[in-house]
Amino acid sequence: TTRMAVMDAAMKDTIKNREQEKMDDFSRDMLISLLQMLLLTLLRDEDAQAKSRQETHLSSENQVIRAAQQFVATHVMERLTVPVVAENVQISASYLTALFHKHLQISPGEYIRRMKLQKSKLLIREGKMNFSEIAKALEYSTVQHFSRQFKQIFGMTPSEYGKSVH
DSSP: HHHHHHHHHHHHHHHEEEHHHHHHHHHHHHHHHHHHHHHHHHHHHHHHHHHHHHHHHHHHHHHHHHHHHHHHTTTSSSSOOOOHHHHHSSSSSHHHHHHHHHHHSEEEHHHHHHHHHHHHHHHHEEEEOOOHHHHHHOOOOOOHHHHEEEEEEEESSSHHHHHOOO
């Protein structure tokens, strides 16, 4: 920065003067003062750079999470696993899990499950598919597994939900 360049030039002049004549008290005090200013400037610059790196890191973490969420939303009707989502956003499954826990307080597996169940509510409201077809379309192993998870999250079975919206 320009401040650092000015201080650097002033320090060089002071050191040159010191070499040419005996260092008097003023020159010594001036040199100490310039060194302190340089040190403070360097520390402030380092703090600013560290803060910038931290903000960039948080921003990139949020971008990874958003990309993972978008991938899940786009592919909710497919067989999704944490490794598949992690591979799509180009990070490891363990790092994706750590990011989800850190920022969303939920595992990516649980996030996938909840998004599939939200989609199932939409499909039930549309009324075009029966529960077995919905379970199969959302890649559940069995309709019973789908029903159990649905009730666990929403407090009612898919058929009870269907009756409540139709």
